[in-house]
Amino acid sequence: MPSVDTLKQSLIDAGKILASEGQGDLIFGHVTARLPDDAEHFLMKPHQIGLEEITADNLITVNLEGEKVAGDAPRHIEVFIHSEILRVRPDIGAVVHTHAPNAVAFSALGRPLQGIGHEGTYFHGGLPVFSETADLIIDQTRGKAVARAMADSDVLIMRNHGIVTAGRNIEEATVLALYLERACKSQLLVEACGGAKHICSHEDAVAKAGRVLPQSPRVFDYLVRRVNGEIG
Numbered sequence: 001m002p003s004v005d006t007l008k009q010s011l012i013d014a015g016k017i018l019a020s021e022g023q024g025d026l027i028f029g030h031v032t033a034r035l036p037d038d039a040e041h042f043l044m045k046p047h048q049i050g051l052e053e054i055t056a057d058n059l060i061t062v063n064l065e066g067e068k069v070a071g072d073a074p075r076h077i078e079v080f081i082h083s084e085i086l087r088v089r090p091d092i093g094a095v096v097h098t099h100a101p102n103a104v105a106f107s108a109l110g111r112p113l114q115g116i117g118h119e120g121t122y123f124h125g126g127l128p129v130f131s132e133t134a135d136l137i138i139d140q141t142r143g144k145a146v147a148r149a150m151a152d153s154d155v156l157i158m159r160n161h162g163i164v165t166a167g168r169n170i171e172e173a174t175v176l177a178l179y180l181e182r183a184c185k186s187q188l189l190v191e192a193c194g195g196a197k198h199i200c201s202h203e204d205a206v207a208k209a210g211r212v213l214p215q216s217p218r219v220f221d222y223l224v225r226r227v228n229g230e231i232g
């Protein structure tokens with residue numbers, strides 16, 4: 001179990017990674033992680049700053065009602081995406097919500113995500129889509145609807161809005177967000193050329209996902225080195 005300081009650093013890194021991968025949307029989008037010793041509270045990126053501007057001091061602490069209980073910075077209005085998923089998913093320790101541009105564009109097509117490249121194979125069995133509203137998730141009722149739509153999946157596309165990913169930790173949730181965005185980008189490219197003529201078979205997709213998904217911690221570590229200028 002990580003210390004609170006380690007958890008804060010992971011959230012800082014996650015914010016930088018998501019921003020560097022094009023998932024920052026001005027000051028919108030947020031990451032959260034459940035406190036290691038307190039399942040009823042979680043750390044959250046504050047409102048009014050970019051994903052890459054998270055610091056140990058500006059992170060806020062929120063309870064499962066969506067109420068800020070510590071920290072000076074303002075809370076995102078969409079906190080209920082996180083609080084309601086963390087409430088009903090004790091297996092989940094972290095949630096990412098971004099307005100990933102390729103995923104938003106892909107969501108408007110209303111088509112299933114296909115196994116085109118590696119990333120698409122992780123989601124080839126289908127993934128849930130939240131289509132109840134394209135508006136912001138501004139209260140517990142809408143947060144519960146998002147959590148219901150996500151059910152036991154670790155990823156969710158919010159039609160005409162963005163994505164939600166969840167993981168046992170922020171590293172997993174972040175890497176899933178990157179994979180989902182890349183999968184959507186691949187399919188947009190193919191759709192622009194008339195649609196896929198060949199997609200990954202079910203057997204290959206299962207095998208490939210089983211080989212690559214366990215590498216998520218190494219992928220996250222690599223991205224941390226990259227955003228911190230340790231490469232190149």
Ligand SMILES: [Zn+2]
Pocket residue numbers: 029078097098099136161162
């Ligand atoms: Zn949003």
